[in-house]
Amino acid sequence: MYKKLTFFCAALSCILLGGCGSQSGENGVVIVYNWGEYVDPDTLDMFEEETGIKVIYDEFETNETMFPKIEAGAAAYDVVCPSDYMIHKMIENDLLMELDYSKIPNAKANIGAWYWEQSQAFDQGNRYSVPYCWGTVGILYNKTMVDEPITSWAQLWDETYKDEILMQDSVRDAFMVAEKTLGYSMNTLNPDELQKAKEALIAQKPLVQAYVIDQVRDKMIGGEAAIGVIYSGEAIYTQYENPDLEYAIPEEGTNVWIDSWVILKDAPNKENAEKFIDFMCRADIALKNFEYITYSTPNDTARALIEDEEIRNSPIAFPDLTQYDNLESYVYLGEDGDTLYNELWKEVKSY
Amino acid sequence: MKYKKNILAAPYVLWSALFIIIPLCMIFYYGLTDKSGAFTMENILAIASVGHAKALWRSLLLSLISTILCFLLAYPLAMILAGKKGNQTGFIILIFILPMWMNFLLRTLAWQTLLEKTGVINGILSFLGLPPLRIINTSYAIVLGMVYNFLPFMVLPLYNALAKIDENIINAAKDLGANKIQTFFRIILPLSVPGIISGVTMVFVPALTTFVISTLLGGSKVLLIGNVIEQEFTQASNWHLGSGLSIVLMIFIIINMLVTALLEKE
Numbered sequence: 323m324y325k326k327l328t329f330f331c332a333a334l335s336c337i338l339l340g341g342c343g344s345q346s347g348e349n350g351v352v353i354v355y356n357w358g359e360y361v362d363p364d365t366l367d368m369f370e371e372e373t374g375i376k377v378i379y380d381e382f383e384t385n386e387t388m389f390p391k392i393e394a395g396a397a398a399y400d401v402v403c404p405s406d407y408m409i410h411k412m413i414e415n416d417l418l419m420e421l422d423y424s425k426i427p428n429a430k431a432n433i434g435a436w437y438w439e440q441s442q443a444f445d446q447g448n449r450y451s452v453p454y455c456w457g458t459v460g461i462l463y464n465k466t467m468v469d470e471p472i473t474s475w476a477q478l479w480d481e482t483y484k485d486e487i488l489m490q491d492s493v494r495d496a497f498m499v500a501e502k503t504l505g506y507s508m509n510t511l512n513p514d515e516l517q518k519a520k521e522a523l524i525a526q527k528p529l530v531q532a533y534v535i536d537q538v539r540d541k542m543i544g545g546e547a548a549i550g551v552i553y554s555g556e557a558i559y560t561q562y563e564n565p566d567l568e569y570a571i572p573e574e575g576t577n578v579w580i581d582s583w584v585i586l587k588d589a590p591n592k593e594n595a596e597k598f599i600d601f602m603c604r605a606d607i608a609l610k611n612f613e614y615i616t617y618s619t620p621n622d623t624a625r626a627l628i629e630d631e632e633i634r635n636s637p638i639a640f641p642d643l644t645q646y647d648n649l650e651s652y653v654y655l656g657e658d659g660d661t662l663y664n665e666l667w668k669e670v671k672s673y
Numbered sequence: 674m675k676y677k678k679n680i681l682a683a684p685y686v687l688w689s690a691l692f693i694i695i696p697l698c699m700i701f702y703y704g705l706t707d708k709s710g711a712f713t714m715e716n717i718l719a720i721a722s723v724g725h726a727k728a729l730w731r732s733l734l735l736s737l738i739s740t741i742l743c744f745l746l747a748y749p750l751a752m753i754l755a756g757k758k759g760n761q762t763g764f765i766i767l768i769f770i771l772p773m774w775m776n777f778l779l780r781t782l783a784w785q786t787l788l789e790k791t792g793v794i795n796g797i798l799s800f801l802g803l804p805p806l807r808i809i810n811t812s813y814a815i816v817l818g819m820v821y822n823f824l825p826f827m828v829l830p831l832y833n834a835l836a837k838i839d840e841n842i843i844n845a846a847k848d849l850g851a852n853k854i855q856t857f858f859r860i861i862l863p864l865s866v867p868g869i870i871s872g873v874t875m876v877f878v879p880a881l882t883t884f885v886i887s888t889l890l891g892g893s894k895v896l897l898i899g900n901v902i903e904q905e906f907t908q909a910s911n912w913h914l915g916s917g918l919s920i921v922l923m924i925f926i927i928i929n930m931l932v933t934a935l936l937e938k939e
Contacts, residue, residue: 390910485790485807491893493908531790532810532892546791664909665724672724672731672896 347376352594355380355388355399357581358536360455361602362614369601375594383535384492392417392586400595405581407494407652409451410444412584414654418450419585425596426452428603437620441580443651451582452599455617457554458641458649459495459577462538465566467548475503475572478549479522484529488541488550491533493667494652495577496523499551502574502648509653516666523670533671542567553579555617557638562616569638575648580620704916716917725901725918732898733925735812736880739819743827743876744869746820751831751868752861755838766832769825781818781889788814788890810892818886819876826875834868835861870933878926898922 347370358381366377380399382388385408391397393415404412412418423430429452437453445451463472467486478487478499490496498508500519510516531547538550543563552560557569583602585595601607608624618639619625628634643649655663707713719725750769754762772780787793788809795805808814838861846856884899893900898918905915 384908386908386910390907390912393910527894530894532894534893544789544791546789661909661911664904664911668724668896668901668904671893672727672901 347374349374350591350594351376351378352591352598353378353380353398353400354598355382355392355397355402357381357403358383360403360581360615360617362611364614365602365607365610368607369598373594373597373601375597377598386492395588398588398590399586400589400591401598402584402586403454403581404584405579405652406441406444407654409582409584410654413445413450417587419587419589419592420449421452421585421599422596425593426600426603428600428605432603432605432608432621432623434620434622437580440578440651441582444653445582451584452603453580453582453620454602455555455615456578456580456620457618457639458571459490459498459551459553459579460557460569460571461549462542462552462557462560462567462569463549464542464545464547464564465568467545471568471570472549473570473573475499475574478551479503479526479529481529483549485531486548487526487530488538488547489526489530489533490538490551491535493663495551496533496667496670497663498577498652500526502572502576505574508577508650509655511655511659511662516662520666520670524673527670527673553617554638554641555615558616558633558636561638571641571646575646575650578643578649578651580651581617700916700919702916703912704918704920707913716914717920719914719917720921724896725898728896728901729898729921729925731812731895732881735816735819735897736877739816739823739880740827740873740877742816742820743824744873747824747827747831747872751828751835754828754832755835766829769828773825777822778885778889780822781886784814784818784821785809785889788817809890810894812891812895814890815887815895815897818890819880819883822886823876823880826879827872830868830871830875831865832868834865838864866937870937873933874930877929881926881929882922 352375354377356379360381361379366379369375370377380397382391385405388402388404389408389411392399392402392412409418433453437456438448440456441448441451441453461472461475461478468483477483478489489499494508497516497519500522501508501510501515504515504518504522506512506515506519510519532541534541538552539556539560541547542550542552543560545564545566552569554569554571557567560567561569583599585592585599589595602611603621605621605623605627608619608621609627612619612621612624612628616639625634625640633639704716705712705714707715720729754765757765785792788806789795790805790807790809792809798805808817842864843856843860846860851859882899884897884903887893887895887897887900891897902915902918902922905911905918
């Protein structure tokens with residue numbers, strides 16, 4: 323259905339890329355599409371210097387905004403860094419290239435076995451993706467603004483915190499909170515359970531200060547809200563900035579996620595893309611990135627290099643997940659499942 | 674002679690074909706088909722669903738309120754400006770246009786910082802011992818953002834229309850015994866209608882379709898129809914539904930233009 327449009331866009335991007343050809347490095351370019359603030363810019367410079375490949379870098383804010391751009395072929399990217407369930411969706415839509423690990427030796431050498439095992443859930447046989455970051459979704463709270471420690475999702479429905487709660491403005495994360503509170507799976511497609519989750523989110527709406535994504539961080543640091551739903555990687559950074567903040571993995575269980583590098587099937591610079599991923603898996607580079615973005619690295623060799631023992635064994639960055647038995651990862655729900663979730667989310671937002 | 678005119682029109686024809694006609698056709702194509710490409714009215718009728726209808730109703734209400742507020746604020750100002758001579762006017766207009774030199778997003782973000790619970794305004798209020806202002810993440814903040822951003826679009830057309838009114842007509846009305854109120858309602862207001870119409874359209878249409886102001890100042894808690902459409906494209910990747918809802922929105926904009934055009938005739 324997008325064929326005509328794809329052609330048009332492809333033609334347009336040819337013109338655009340052709341236009342910036344003069345800027346490309348001696349060994350061509352690699353076009354990277356990554357989460358916002360998800361890499362240390364220095365490492366990109368280092369990559370350019372070492373390989374002579376120019377990095378064209380672009381950012382997205384959610385998996386859902388990234389996918390349509392890739393699917394429509396509106397822009398030609400080589401390397402993308404989506405999350406687990408989105409990688410599953412991209413595999414099903416035949417958008418990804420099978421990786422040749424002999425070209426990416428650092429990946430198998432440095433990344434821990436547990437993460438490869440965990441990736442099997444969305445990428446059978448680890449054929450398409452190389453883990454880059456991982457973490458949990460939890461609650462960040464300001465010790466000075468709450469009466470008791472926040473340890474469960476249910477406390478996000480507590481009237482005393484009216485106008486002090488920041489929720490995630492993305493479908494899956496918002497529903498995950500409600501589903502886990504009610505004791506359901508975060509991948510449920512049961513209509514009754516989804517209705518109940520929707521009603522819970524609507525009931526919570528008057529207590530919510532705002533639905534935000536990246537702004538959770540700044541608002542929590544600034545003391546604008548007492549409680550926020552946040553990714554564990556952001557939590558460490560916010561604690562550097564504001565020591566009053568505390569992170570908790572809620573007792574009802576939560577989402578364990580992995581963001582991984584993938585190469586697109588129609589990537590224009592496949593070899594450079596492999597070099598880029600391999601570079602990112604190098605221990606010193608992974609360490610540099612971890613120190614900059616503070617998201618947990620699956621790179622065990624890099625973790626061993628962390629000097630500060632408190633960080634190396636931090637329960638936020640590297641929690642011992644065996645003590646939780648109710649952790650889950652998102653799986654792709656299929657097109658109908660996605661539509662259903664989106665419809666219900668719209669009902670919550672427009673209520 | 675005619676041939677020459679055609680050549681001069683060519684860039685415009687090309688421009689409107691590329692950037693107006695073709696995109697419009699694409700919106701209609703997507704809006705009236707489903708994923709398999711078959712004709713359907715479903716995307717248009719989807720406006721009747723609870724979530725969409727609510728968002729549309731809220732958008733209409735908020736943009737109407739903003740338009741009225743803009744009008745009430747802008748008209749007296751435009752009258753003052755039109756009554757002044759020469760340099761003074763230029764300076765006041767400059768002050769009004771000055772903020773427009775800055776990016777629209779930055780200005781809206783600035784309001785977020787001002788209005789936040791721990792923001793600048795509340796800092797000053799609490800310093801003075803006054804109760805805090807709690808309008809961030811509500812419809813009030815969105816209306817404020819709309820009025821602030823779109824006010825210049827109301828002031829300028831009104832000023833133009835009022836400045837064009839011949840002084841002699843007003844003097845004639847006075848000569849014939851009309852008092853100030855009569856002069857205003859029977860002479861000045863009717864003669865400024867063209868300015869009112871373009872001002873109202875230029876405020877109402879962007880206010881109706883905005884999604885940035887509601888996201889930044891409404892904390893994503895107040896869903897406007899612009900947000901719904903934006904999310905269909907960016908989040909749900911359902912271009913068909915997004916286009917269908919855009920067509921519905923166009924219908925409302927056309928209604929707005931028809932109403933104002935009818936008023937103009939009278």
